[in-house]
Amino acid sequence: MITNTSALRDVLAGHGVKPTFQRLTILGAVMDNRSHPTIRALHAALVRKIPTLSKTTLYSTLELFAAKGLVRALTIDPAEVRYDGVPAPHHHFHCTACRRILDIEISCTNSRAGEIHGHRIDEVHGYFKGVCRDCRANDGRSVASPDRNK
Amino acid sequence: MITNTSALRDVLAGHGVKPTFQRLTILGAVMDNRSHPTIRALHAALVRKIPTLSKTTLYSTLELFAAKGLVRALTIDPAEVRYDGVPAPHHHFHCTACRRILDIEISCTNSRAGEIHGHRIDEVHGYFKGVCRDCRANDGRSVASPDRNK
DNA sequence: TTTCAATTTGTAATGATTACAAACACAAGC
DNA sequence: GCTTGTGTTTGTAATCATTACAAATTGAAA
Numbered sequence: 001m002i003t004n005t006s007a008l009r010d011v012l013a014g015h016g017v018k019p020t021f022q023r024l025t026i027l028g029a030v031m032d033n034r035s036h037p038t039i040r041a042l043h044a045a046l047v048r049k050i051p052t053l054s055k056t057t058l059y060s061t062l063e064l065f066a067a068k069g070l071v072r073a074l075t076i077d078p079a080e081v082r083y084d085g086v087p088a089p090h091h092h093f094h095c096t097a098c099r100r101i102l103d104i105e106i107s108c109t110n111s112r113a114g115e116i117h118g119h120r121i122d123e124v125h126g127y128f129k130g131v132c133r134d135c136r137a138n139d140g141r142s143v144a145s146p147d148r149n150k
Numbered sequence: 151m152i153t154n155t156s157a158l159r160d161v162l163a164g165h166g167v168k169p170t171f172q173r174l175t176i177l178g179a180v181m182d183n184r185s186h187p188t189i190r191a192l193h194a195a196l197v198r199k200i201p202t203l204s205k206t207t208l209y210s211t212l213e214l215f216a217a218k219g220l221v222r223a224l225t226i227d228p229a230e231v232r233y234d235g236v237p238a239p240h241h242h243f244h245c246t247a248c249r250r251i252l253d254i255e256i257s258c259t260n261s262r263a264g265e266i267h268g269h270r271i272d273e274v275h276g277y278f279k280g281v282c283r284d285c286r287a288n289d290g291r292s293v294a295s296p297d298r299n300k
Numbered sequence: 301t302t303t304c305a306a307t308t309t310g311t312a313a314t315g316a317t318t319a320c321a322a323a324c325a326c327a328a329g330c
Numbered sequence: 331g332c333t334t335g336t337g338t339t340t341g342t343a344a345t346c347a348t349t350a351c352a353a354a355t356t357g358a359a360a
Contacts, residue, residue: 073228075225075228076225076275078231081228091260093266093267093271095269102269104267106260108258108260109258109259110258110276116254116256116278118282118283118286119243119252119281119286120280120281121243121279122246122279122280122281123278123279124276125226125275125277126260127275128266128269128271128273129272129273129274129275130269131269131270131272133267136270
C-alpha cells in the first residue's frame with residue numbers, strides 16, 4: 001500500500017470530508033489502483049477488507065470524492081464509469097481491443113484550466129482511442145480483459 | 151436541411167455503406183443536428199419522417215457510421231452516448247448545469263492522430279467540463295435541459 | 301445515557317443498451 | 331413475372347450500471 005492511513009486522513013480532512021473507515025479504505029484503494037478501476041472492480045477488491053460494503057456506498061462516496069476533486073471520473077468507456085485516483089489533469093489511452101485505460105504522459109497546452117469563451121472550466125479531459133501496443137503485438141487480439149472477468 | 155439526399159448518398163457510397171432510406175435519413179439528421187443529439191433525441195425527431203423507425207435501427211446504424219468514421223460517438227455524459235456528425239477532431243465543452251455539449255474551437259497539437267508509445271491512435275477526444283456562459287449568466291441555474299424533457 | 305445528524309446499507313426502481321429472432325426489402329437469377 | 335438469398339429493419343425481451351429511497355447504523359455532542 002502506497003498511501004498510509006494517516007496520509008489519507010489528512011487528505012480527507014484537508015477537503016472537509018469526515019474520515020470514516022469506509023472513506024479511508026475507498027480512497028486508499030482508488031489512489032493505489034492505477035488501472036482506473038470501475039465500481040464493480042473496486043467493490044470486488046474491497047469486500048475483502050469491508051465485507052458489508054455496499055455498492056451504494058461506493059457510488060455515493062466516489063461521487064463525493066469527485067465533487068471534492070480528490071478523484072476523477074472517467075467516462076471514456078460508455079459501459080462503465082472508471083475512477084482515477086490522480087486528479088491532476090493528464091491524458092489517457094483507451095484500447096478498444098482489451099478495453100484497458102492507460103495513462104499517457106504528453107504535454108498539452110490546453111490542460112491549464114480557466115475559462116474559454118466565457119465558459120468556466122472545472123475539468124480538462126483528453127484521451128485517445130485505438131489499439132494499444134500489447135494488443136497490436138498480439139495481432140489485434142485482446143491481451144487481457146481486466147474488468148470483464150465476471 | 152443542409153445536406154441533400156444525393157450528397158448523403160455519395161458519402162455513404164464512398165464508405166461502402168449501402169444507402170438505404172433509413173441510413174440516408176439518419177445520417178442527414180446527425181449531420182444537420184449540431185447539438186450532439188442522443189439516440190433518444192434522434193428517435194423523437196425521426197419518427198416524424200419514418201414512423202416505424204425502431205431504436206434498434208438507430209443503435210446499429212450509428213454504430214455502423216461510427217465504425218466507418220462518418221460520425222463520432224461522444225461518451226462525455228455518462229448517462230447517454232451522444233453523436234457528433236462532424237467526425238474531424240475538435241474539442242467540446244460539457245456544461246454540468248444544462249448538460250449541453252458545445253463545440254469549442256481551439257488549437258491542439260495532439261489532435262493529429264498517429265501513434266504514441268507504440269499505441270495506434272484512431273480517435274482523439276478532448277473536452278472541458280464546467281459551467282457554460284449562459285448558465286453562469288443565469289446564476290449557475292440551468293438555462294435549458296434540451297434532452298431531459300421526457 | 302440520550303439525541304440528532306450524517307453515514308452506510310439493502311432493496312427496489314429506472315432506463316440506456318444489447319440480444320435475438322421474426323418480418324421485410326431488394327437485387328440476381330430463373 | 332416469380333423465387334431465392336442476403337442484408338436490413340423491426341419489436342420484444344433481457345441485461346446491467348446507476349439511482350432512488352428508506353431503514354439501520356454510527357458517532358459525536360449535550
